[in-house]
Amino acid sequence: MRFIPHTEEERRQMLNLLGIENTDRLFEGIPREVRLNRELQVDGGLSEMELSRHMASLAEVNTGVDKTICFLGAGAYDHYVPSAVKHILSRSEFYTAYTPYQPEISQGVLQSIFEYQSMICLLTGMDVANASMYDGASALAEAALMACASTRRDRVVVARTVHPEYREVVRTYLYGPGIKISEAPYREGLTRAEDAAGLLDQNTAALLVQYPNFFGCIEDLRKLAEAAHSVGALLVVCADPIALGMLKSPGQCGADIVVGEGQPLGIPLSYGGPYLGFLACREKFLRKMPGRIVGQTTDVDGRRAYVLTLQAREQHIRRDKATSNICSNQALCALAATVYLSLVGRHGLRQVAELCLQKTAYARNLLAKLPGYRLPWQSPVFKEFVIETKVAPEIINRELLKHNILGGLDLGRYYPELAGHMLFCVTEKRSRREIDLLADRLGAMS
Amino acid sequence: MTEKLIFELGSPGRRGVEFPAGDVPATALHELLPREYLREQSPPLPEVGELDAVRHYVRLSRMNFGVDVGFYPLGSCTMKYNPKVAEDAAALNGFANLHPYQPAELSQGALRLMYETQQDLAEITGMDAFTLQPAAGAHGEMTGMLMIKAYLESKGETGRTKVIVPDSAHGTNPATATLCGFQVVEVKSDERGGVDLAALKQVLGPDVAALMLTNPSTLGLFEDHIIEIADLVHRAGGLLYYDGANLNAIMGYARPGDMGFDVVHLNLHKTFGTPHGGGGPGAGPVGVKAELEPFLPKPVVIKQGDSYLLDYKRPQSIGRVKAFYGNFGVVVKAYTYLRALGGRGLKQVSEFAVLNANYLMKRLSNHLRIPYRRVCMHEFVASPPRECKERGIKTLDIAKRLLDYGYHPPTVYFPLIVEEAIMIEPTETESKETLDRFADSLIKVLEEARENPETLKNAPYTTPVRRLDEVAAARKPVLGWFPE
Numbered sequence: 001m002r003f004i005p006h007t008e009e010e011r012r013q014m015l016n017l018l019g020i021e022n023t024d025r026l027f028e029g030i031p032r033e034v035r036l037n038r039e040l041q042v043d044g045g046l047s048e049m050e051l052s053r054h055m056a057s058l059a060e061v062n063t064g065v066d067k068t069i070c071f072l073g074a075g076a077y078d079h080y081v082p083s084a085v086k087h088i089l090s091r092s093e094f095y096t097a098y099t100p101y102q103p104e105i106s107q108g109v110l111q112s113i114f115e116y117q118s119m120i121c122l123l124t125g126m127d128v129a130n131a132s133m134y135d136g137a138s139a140l141a142e143a144a145l146m147a148c149a150s151t152r153r154d155r156v157v158v159a160r161t162v163h164p165e166y167r168e169v170v171r172t173y174l175y176g177p178g179i180k181i182s183e184a185p186y187r188e189g190l191t192r193a194e195d196a197a198g199l200l201d202q203n204t205a206a207l208l209v210q211y212p213n214f215f216g217c218i219e220d221l222r223k224l225a226e227a228a229h230s231v232g233a234l235l236v237v238c239a240d241p242i243a244l245g246m247l248k249s250p251g252q253c254g255a256d257i258v259v260g261e262g263q264p265l266g267i268p269l270s271y272g273g274p275y276l277g278f279l280a281c282r283e284k285f286l287r288k289m290p291g292r293i294v295g296q297t298t299d300v301d302g303r304r305a306y307v308l309t310l311q312a313r314e315q316h317i318r319r320d321k322a323t324s325n326i327c328s329n330q331a332l333c334a335l336a337a338t339v340y341l342s343l344v345g346r347h348g349l350r351q352v353a354e355l356c357l358q359k360t361a362y363a364r365n366l367l368a369k370l371p372g373y374r375l376p377w378q379s380p381v382f383k384e385f386v387i388e389t390k391v392a393p394e395i396i397n398r399e400l401l402k403h404n405i406l407g408g409l410d411l412g413r414y415y416p417e418l419a420g421h422m423l424f425c426v427t428e429k430r431s432r433r434e435i436d437l438l439a440d441r442l443g444a445m446s
Numbered sequence: 447m448t449e450k451l452i453f454e455l456g457s458p459g460r461r462g463v464e465f466p467a468g469d470v471p472a473t474a475l476h477e478l479l480p481r482e483y484l485r486e487q488s489p490p491l492p493e494v495g496e497l498d499a500v501r502h503y504v505r506l507s508r509m510n511f512g513v514d515v516g517f518y519p520l521g522s523c524t525m526k527y528n529p530k531v532a533e534d535a536a537a538l539n540g541f542a543n544l545h546p547y548q549p550a551e552l553s554q555g556a557l558r559l560m561y562e563t564q565q566d567l568a569e570i571t572g573m574d575a576f577t578l579q580p581a582a583g584a585h586g587e588m589t590g591m592l593m594i595k596a597y598l599e600s601k602g603e604t605g606r607t608k609v610i611v612p613d614s615a616h617g618t619n620p621a622t623a624t625l626c627g628f629q630v631v632e633v634k635s636d637e638r639g640g641v642d643l644a645a646l647k648q649v650l651g652p653d654v655a656a657l658m659l660t661n662p663s664t665l666g667l668f669e670d671h672i673i674e675i676a677d678l679v680h681r682a683g684g685l686l687y688y689d690g691a692n693l694n695a696i697m698g699y700a701r702p703g704d705m706g707f708d709v710v711h712l713n714l715h716k717t718f719g720t721p722h723g724g725g726g727p728g729a730g731p732v733g734v735k736a737e738l739e740p741f742l743p744k745p746v747v748i749k750q751g752d753s754y755l756l757d758y759k760r761p762q763s764i765g766r767v768k769a770f771y772g773n774f775g776v777v778v779k780a781y782t783y784l785r786a787l788g789g790r791g792l793k794q795v796s797e798f799a800v801l802n803a804n805y806l807m808k809r810l811s812n813h814l815r816i817p818y819r820r821v822c823m824h825e826f827v828a829s830p831p832r833e834c835k836e837r838g839i840k841t842l843d844i845a846k847r848l849l850d851y852g853y854h855p856p857t858v859y860f861p862l863i864v865e866e867a868i869m870i871e872p873t874e875t876e877s878k879e880t881l882d883r884f885a886d887s888l889i890k891v892l893e894e895a896r897e898n899p900e901t902l903k904n905a906p907y908t909t910p911v912r913r914l915d916e917v918a919a920a921r922k923p924v925l926g927w928f929p930e
């Protein structure tokens with residue numbers, strides 16, 4: 001029997017102790033009417049050898065970014081993952097544990113989360129971070145709820161330059177409690193403070209923006225913070241953690257809550273998950289924060305140690321009055337980010353960020369010069385940029401794929417007014433030769 | 447044993463990984479970005495070498511207890527063995543390197559895997575359709591309850607604002623109901639540990655949207671009035687929500703869909719053998735009956751002819767609960783597990799999970815107080831013997847002493863309706879000798895409690911750190927390392 005160690009003899013001994021003949025007796029509490037009287041129709045019973053082959057054959061049907069040249073980003077990024085990250089993550093003392101309810105035997109997970117919280121604070125310029133959320137989108141949604149709870153207001157304004165799927169998730173989360181949402185328009189790829197201000201009022205809990213935004217453009221957070229604060233609303237920023245290696249921290253620009261997607265920090269693309277939501281805020285909002293938080297303390301012998309703390313916010317204590325329903329989070333992904341940030345370190349993160357910035361600038365210039373392609377906006381960008389194309393994006397991408405290039409996102413899918421526009425992403429992994437190849441192929445199509 | 451923080455290791459200028467110099471002509475930074483957008487200084491992240499980092503995190507791992515280290519009978523969490531072959535599968539290039547927005551024709555293997563997982567989970571639970579999008583159990587609860595809300599609204603039933611939750615429920619149930627904008631009504635359990643039918647009847651009415659139920663309950667008991675409960679709720683116009691945290695007890699024996707449940711969530715990180723990751727990532731797929739299918743989050747994976755695709759055309763969908771398609775990497779592991787076991791193997795899983803729990807309960811039944819003396823399912827709940835209370839010994843002390851014996855303690859103080867609760871879930875992957883050894887150890891701890899209670903009150907002694915000052919941690923929170 002797979003993964004069940006009992007021998008027939010042991011099974012008999014156990015039944016003997018229970019004074020029963022067979023295990024069916026143990027299921028007699030299930031009313032007859034609801035018992036399943038047939039075998040489950042689920043394929044299986046493969047030996048490990050067959051199973052390995054089967055899984056390999058399913059995987060082989062797919063073509064991933066290891067076999068293509070990837071210029072696709074839009075919330076999932078092909079950054080380099082140092083080898084050591086994978087090796088640490090495969091320590092099964094970490095990955096076969098659960099939430100560290102017993103701190104005496106969970107210092108590994110607890111300390112790594114404490115280090116993670118510290119790093120997130122250093123990047124975002126916030127005072128406190130939690131132990132992780134499901135992903136960037138759900139972190140943004142929880143931040144919106146947190147802002148509503150903190151300000152006791154029931155409206156939020158979200159910039160249209162926020163990832164369209166993130167906005168959908170925010171909408172879903174706010175549907176339950178009935179919080180109203182309005183969307184701030186963009187100009188030149190950016191959210192203008194004056195446009196946002198037109199939507200903000202005394203009932204607005206928060207303004208939600210992305211940094212850099214979905215188009216790769218870098219929002220002017222300082223002005224947006226002023227606009228939000230002038231009506232007593234909070235500024236919630238959804239940030240790219242790699243960009244924070246060189247851009248001013250949202251905290252320095254006046255943000256109140258900072259969230260984001262941690263996937264760029266050493267987490268594989270894995271078809272969209274598992275990823276890592278991070279959430280950090282100013283200390284005054286701490287008691288409204290969702291999720292687990294690790295704090296430092298001492299043991300009875302005076303040793304420094306770490307423990308889950310401030311649990312009076314959480315569902316297992318507060319039940320229907322909890323700040324959120326989150327229980328399991330993405331702890332192992334937080335560990336990946338922590339190891340990644342340790343390895344790249346203070347100078348490496350800035351270097352990765354600059355590589356992205358320079359390569360993106362190079363690619364953007366090159367593409368802009370091609371006939372049949374045009375930059376719609378001149379606003380500064382980080383690792384992604386939008387380009388208008390004469391040929392339909394769908395056709396372009398199909399053609400690029402013939403040359404093994406995974407092209408940019410067709411923006412018309414999310415923004416009707418941007419039909420015929422594409423979003424390209426250039427990470428530190430793209431070489432000049434690959435960028436030149438992209439330009440060649442695009443040039444050949446106009 | 448303690449370990450410095452990573453920030454306290456290394457030396458200024460040291461690096462753990464090198465990146466190649468830029469190969470494109472560099473542009474001056476100020477031409478690319480306004481100067482005031484740039485940080486004056488890089489964030490003070492660690493400056494360590496690869497070996498510094500590797501040793502640090504390996505040392506930390508050695509201060510951590512997982513299923514691979516020892517017996518982990520944490521009730522309600524199903525800490526079963528996580529097959530290694532599933533880890534290998536999820537790490538395959540053809541899964542780990544897929545971009546979520548790459549064209550469907552490059553992702554047919556992944557989409558097929560998701561489609562088949564949806565189908566298999568529907569078969570196992572007796573539901574009609576599944577979404578794999580939610581990232582964990584609680585996330586699934588939110589998804590399911592929002593679908594119930596949207597469904598009721600589509601019928602013009604806007605007055606259903608209440609959700610009934612038994613007092614034995616997991617904290618995520620009431621928290622979810624609130625998150626979804628419902629009012630929570632708690633219903634008592636009866637003396638057999640089931641929902642008190644009289645109490646249920648009293649709260650059912652035209653303002654009730656749903657009853658959230660865990661079956662087997664968090665007491666490890668099968669709800670024997672389930673048919674009557676389903677009938678009562680449905681006749682009152684409400685829906686029945688199934689918290690599938692305990693599905694490990696009944697696979698192949700009974701299905702929530704056949705019991706009358708309208709919506710279920712499962713925890714792949716419990717029942718389907720995917721690891722718990724030190725607190726996540728898990729996955730919380732949600733299944734529904736046909737009437738609720740239009741409300742599933744989008745996209746859903748569908749099959750057309752011989753190809754698989756993501757279906758976004760779902761006008762009544764509640765929207766999305768997560769970017770992309772869920773914790774795909776976790777789904778790969780669960781799928782691997784499903785194909786290892788198949789229908790027959792899954793039934794054996796439940797058979798042995800229940801056998802192990804009953805065996806362990808029997809072995810301990812003269813030593814612990816068992817409040818509900820009936821056959822249990824995959825787990826059971828107990829209280830310490832009376833003499834513990836007389837000697838000032840709490841469940842917490844017993845749990846801490848078990849650490850010295852090399853065990854992860856059971857779940858403690860949950861469910862809330864059992865005094866000083868100890869909730870034990872051995873799972874099917876543990877052998878008889880492990881159960882025997884654990885029973886012997888727990889009996890020994892209870893003997894110590896009688897003869898030398900101080901030993902328990904000061905336990906543990908042998909762990910990397912000993913009991914922590916949790917009050918100080920909460921009173922003066924230190925939540926991160928910051929440079930001076």
Ligand SMILES: Cc1ncc(COP(=O)(O)O)c(C=O)c1O
Pocket residue numbers: 326327328522523582583584585616618619660664689691692713728730
């Ligand atoms: C009964 C029950 N319901 C719900 C949950 C929540 O699941 P998750 O932690 O995956 O969100 C849990 C587990 O922690 C549980 O035991």
